[in-house]
Amino acid sequence: AQTVTQSQPEMSVQEAETVTLSCTYDTSESDYYLFWYKQPPSRQMILVIRQEAYKQQNATENRFSVNFQKAAKSFSLKISDSQLGDAAMYFCAYSPSGNTPLVFGKGTRLSVIA
Amino acid sequence: GAVVSQHPSRVICKSGTSVKIECRSLDFQATTMFWYRQFPKQSLMLMATSNEGSKATYEQGVEKDKFLINHASLTLSTLTVTSAHPEDSSFYICSATRQGFAEAFFGQGTRLTVV
Numbered sequence: 001a002q003t004v005t006q007s008q009p010e011m012s013v014q015e016a017e018t019v020t021l022s023c024t025y026d027t028s029e030s031d032y033y034l035f036w037y038k039q040p041p042s043r044q045m046i047l048v049i050r051q052e053a054y055k056q057q058n059a060t061e062n063r064f065s066v067n068f069q070k071a072a073k074s075f076s077l078k079i080s081d082s083q084l085g086d087a088a089m090y091f092c093a094y095s096p097s098g099n100t101p102l103v104f105g106k107g108t109r110l111s112v113i114a
Numbered sequence: 115g116a117v118v119s120q121h122p123s124r125v126i127c128k129s130g131t132s133v134k135i136e137c138r139s140l141d142f143q144a145t146t147m148f149w150y151r152q153f154p155k156q157s158l159m160l161m162a163t164s165n166e167g168s169k170a171t172y173e174q175g176v177e178k179d180k181f182l183i184n185h186a187s188l189t190l191s192t193l194t195v196t197s198a199h200p201e202d203s204s205f206y207i208c209s210a211t212r213q214g215f216a217e218a219f220f221g222q223g224t225r226l227t228v229v
Contacts, residue, residue: 033216043152043205045220052216091157098216101148102209104157 002027006105013082015112021077021108024094029037033095034075035102051075064075087112116130118210120221127198127228134192136226137208143188144210154207164191197229
């Protein structure tokens with residue numbers, strides 16, 4: 001069974017600084033998708049970034065980028081120029097295809113210090 | 115875009131009553147929808163997979179007679195919590211998949227409180 005592990009229950013970062021959230025996963029599939037979702041206090045799940053396993057290039061969305069290491073089954077999220085609005089719960093998630101449920105990690109709570 | 119609307123956002127019901135939660139895809143047809151439960155400060159736990167026109171597939175340990183799921187159309191799935199008890203109080207979230215997209219689109223969630 002596929003599993004997703006987030007080893008950092010909580011992280012904090014100073015405003016304008018950079019922070020990296022860790023995620024590892026386990027799968028025997030060769031093609032799959034990885035995601036980072038943000039859940040702010042409103043509890044709405046918001047997609048931050050997506051990575052297709054067949055793509056070697058790391059995904060980037062403005063201040064958010066990932067370090068995808070397929071062989072190591074690692075998928076970390078880097079947030080640059082952290083803003084107060086980045087404070088939230090971040091979930092790493094895995095899916096073997098677009099029509100299957102996501103497998104979530106336990107989440108990392110990110111605090112941003114002004 | 116791909117918008118999923120979940121209603122109600124909050125509901126309080128009495129023990130022993132039933133409550134229905136709706137999950138609608140507003141601008142696309144969702145052949146598959148998923149229902150999750152989230153306890154405070156925890157991750158999302160998959161409850162069931164809902165496919166239009168067929169019976170839902172429940173995860174191990176989820177009581178299908180307590181959590182009734184109906185997916186009668188390509189844009190609507192409902193979760194009915196029957197004979198609710200205080201231990202059913204939780205945050206319930208639905209998501210939908212859209213053809214051509216790898217990511218799931220989430221509803222706003224429903225906070226259920228059973229008193």
